Amino acid sequence: MTTTGYKIETRPLEARYARGWHCLGLADDYRDGKPHTLNIFGKRLAAFADSTGAIRIVDSYCPHMGADLSTGTVQGDNLVCPFHGWQWGGDGGCKSIPYCKRVPPKARIGSWETSEQNRLLFIWHDPEGRPAPPEVAIPRIDACYEPDWSDWAMDKMLIGTNCRELVDNISDMAHFGTVHGAPVDYFANLFEHHKATQLMIGRSARLSGDSRLTAHSTYFGPAYHITEMTGKMGDQEIHSILLNCHVPIDLNSFELRYGVLVKKIPGLSDEQNRAVAQAYVEQARAAFYEDVVIWDSKIRIDNPLLCEGDGPIYQMRDWYQQFYTDVEQVRPASVARRVFELNPAGMEPPALRHVFEV
Incomplete structure (x- = not known):
């Protein structure tokens, strides 16, 4: 049968x-x-x-x-x-x-x-x-111009699918544990106007050791995504800024650029800071490329079958559709302020009114 x-x-x-x-x-x-x-x-x-x-x-x-x-x-x-x-x-x-x-x-x-x-x-x-x-307008990141931060370490790759596939990540809580081995303790999204923000608090052996990993990410428009991340390498706290941006080649492929800035550690020499930054960059890249493997082979689903802990995928897609719609036809509800929270660890929630002022 x-x-x-x-x-x-x-x-x-x-x-x-x-x-x-x-x-x-x-x-x-x-x-x-x-x-x-x-x-x-x-x-x-x-x-x-x-x-x-x-x-x-x-x-x-x-x-x-x-x-x-x-x-x-x-x-x-x-x-x-x-x-x-x-x-x-x-x-x-x-x-x-x-x-x-x-x-x-x-x-x-x-x-x-x-x-x-x-x-x-x-x-x-x-x-x-x-x-x-x-x-x-693209907001300024002061760290890009300050001497106590590294320069951008940048990679470029070709992904053979429509660029909309990668944007789901901004609201996909469940993949962090499965794909990256980084279980999530707290997860929130804000969608408002041309920005979509994610706050993820969890754990990652690669990027935070035994400590908590905090990642504050924002899409500024359809294709430019910045993450401010705080983790650990050994006993040293590491502050980094991640760039994830894409530009479509055609409907079935896009160029993806991934970049990392790392804040220099006081008391270390320039050579030591470069070594720490490079090691952290490589760990961050390894985590990011686990997503790339998925994007490169998955299919597109317009009606994903979701469960309670997946995150606001449909709401995110409704927000994202504004960029593929004539300006006069954008629905006000699609760009209105909407906040969603998932708290699988039952932790004390952060003050989102401060976190989400981006």
Whole structure:
């Protein structure tokens, strides 16, 4: 006899990419005097630094004869086509043609809004073509500019699935114990406007030894996720900041960048601090890559079968849908302030009104 199980629903993906800021890694990596190819949002773009050091991003295919501008050269403030030498500015306008005095009035390519913060480069994407509103600006992390913190240690990888898969983690309490061997004592979420915050208090032999691990994480928009974490290595308390950001290549793959900052320990030499930071970075990476293995092989489920201790997965997805919806169609209830708590250890809850002021 054959029995039927729960019917998994997977609707066809909408051919749309999220509205918001997307991180493209360390800004200084683009200041090498060369154009850089970006295969993102189902397009090919070209990034380059102009004479002031500002990083500009434009559509990469030259409308003259179709050459890839990201394979050209940078001259002053312009990106030079490798085929016929047409020069394109960061604003998308054609600035000169070497064999023609008159530039055709229609000689323009698409240009993209960019931002730099926390030593990182961001690109704005909006299917409706709206500029980035000031209230969604990337917040400054002072540690990125302070001498008592390490520099970003950064990795980049390709994940072969839709980028929505990884965002479930912000509300998925149950996976910490199974995937990371880090049982959770207390877990809370706040969803409000363009931010989703998680507070996780638990234990991790790798990241906190016998002590408590505290992780305070926030998605600022659809694709930029920062975690402030306090753990231990041996007898030494370790403060770290984790970066988890993604940018879609197409509907079935995305680039994921993972970075770590570690606060230097007073009394240790620079060399000793580097060794401690590197060891903690490697432990944090190992934990993060356990998620990557899951993302790389799982399927997408639109109607996940949940139980009491799973966390507010459906509420999180309702919040996240705002980034795939025209601005005028976003439901007020989807972006209203909502707080959820799970307390499996029955511990004294923290004062969330202080924790969730982000």
